[in-house]
Amino acid sequence: MPENNKRLDPAAPFAARVQYYRERTGFSRPVLGGLVGRSGEWVKGIETGRLLQPRLPMLIRLANVLGIDLERLTGEQGLPLSTYSKAAHDALPNVTEALTRYVVDTRDVVPLTAVELASRVAQAWDLWHGAARQRTAVAVVLPDLIEQAQLSVRLHDGNERRAALSLLAQVYHLAQLYLSFQPAPEMLMLTGDRAMTAAQDADDPHAITAAAWYMNHIFRDAGERDEARIDLATRASRLLRPDDGGEDLAQWGLLQLAIALSHAKSGHEGHALSHWDKAAGAADALGANYAHPWLIFGRGMVDAYAVTIQADLTHGGEATRLAGRLDLAAMPSATRRSFHLAEVARAYFLRREHVGTVHMLRKAYRESPETARFSRFARSAVLELTETAGPAIRDDVAELSRDLGLNAA
Incomplete structure (x- = not known):
């Protein structure tokens, strides 16, 4: 895939901007056209100036697919994509404030034990996956959970601290999920980085690979090249022993799914389907009824992502055929x-x-x-x-x- 290391002229017209961001993302013209419901020739017409700038809904779709704000695509007055295609949850200020608040004086603080913290983190995951209005439910407990997890890490040592660090990474994953698709990209990147740092400090392979899965999604939203996402998932997968089964196999399969999704985004069908097959094999080995307790990896998730992969490859017919067989x-x-x-x-x-x-x-x-x-x-x-x-x-x-x-x- 060609890289685009050139800097974009701030005064570049719309046609040049489309071409610049398409090439930076690694899409061919047919792939970008397919992802927005148009042809490669349509994209060529846009990039050569033969076709006029499309109307707002198509501009939004182009910006979504390219992973950029609308103002970066159009080069016009400030018109962030969040105005039209991102919503802000009512509790967003509370969560972002919790992420930037630090307890300095800990003299009278009694930290949660790792066991107590694990119970609270598990309850928060249950809220995220079980509630129909999961952001509202999680936002009630997340600010305090962030503080308690940070304090547990700070005030424990040895194995207790390492366990707390792994749990802190999960708390940041919950914060990432809460923040996703909201107009707070800098906070989303912050939580992703903190989660990976906590996982590495814990020296916990499972925490690191879970952080890699979530960082993969953050990189995708930030418009990072597919190579960066594939490299991260590939390196993280080497920490695991899938032949041991259980958690190692589940997280290895999850990372194969991440690699498949990245290849599909860039139109590399063979690689995408090859890694999807590996993920499916891992899910089958874990059993038809298996689902990871908070990552939800299992056969159902693998089958559901097959629809996403085919849609990303612009195979609408195959995507809808698979969707017809999907049981969620x-x-x-x-x-x-x-x-x-x-x-x-x-x-x-x-x-x-x-x-x-x-x-x-x-x-x-x-x-x-x-x-x-x-x-x-x-x-x-x-x-x-x-x-x-x-x-x-x-x-x-x-x-x-x-x-x-x-x-x-």
Whole structure:
């Protein structure tokens, strides 16, 4: 994949900006065109100036796929992508304040033991995966949990401290999930870095590989090249012994899935499917009913991501075929079920099957209103459908727009 190390001229026109960010991301013209529902020739027309700058919904979709703010794509006055395709949760200020608050005087503090902290972290994961409005539920406990985990690390030593560090990494993962798809990219990067640092300080291979999985997603949102994400996941996977089964096999399979997703994003079908096969093999070896208690890796997750991979490869027909066979009922996470239903909607959207798109987005919203509300695809698709929907789905699109909070955007 060619790298783009050139700096973008701040005065560059829209056509040059599209080409610059496409090349930096590593997309070919057909891949970028497919991801936004257009052809490679359409992208060429945009980049050569033969076609005019598209309307706002398509601009938003381009920015989403390229992983940048709208103002970086258009070069016009400040118009951050968060204005249109990211929502802010009511408790966002409380969570971000907790992440930047430090307890200096610890003279009278009695820290939680590692066992006590592990129980509280497990309860927080249960809230994240079990609640339909998971951000609201987790935001109630997250600020105090951040402080308690930090204090446990600071005030314990030896094995107790190492256990607390591994748990602190999980707390930062919860914060990453809470912050994702909200207008706080700097805080998202902060939590990812802190999680990896805590995991490394714990010298815990499982904590490090879990941090690599979550950093993979942060890198994707930050527009980092696929090579960086693949390299991180590959290096982390070498810390594991998948032949031992159990946790090692589950996290190894998860990282194979991360590598597959990165290859799919850059259009490398053979590599993507090869690593997906490895992830599927790991899930099968763990058993049909296995699901990791908080990473949720298992056969259901692997099958669901097959739809994402085919959609990223712009194979809309194969993505919808796989979606028709998908059973998410057994996946023990309302959050993940809603996310994958939105991915199924994306597969239909690629084929311009708008009835199917709206139907699946409504299902995603019913499964978890907050997951759907914070889905960049759902928000950008509904914005576009608001302008283009036919009479058969116009009322449903209007209802989705209200549900996702787009009317006030």
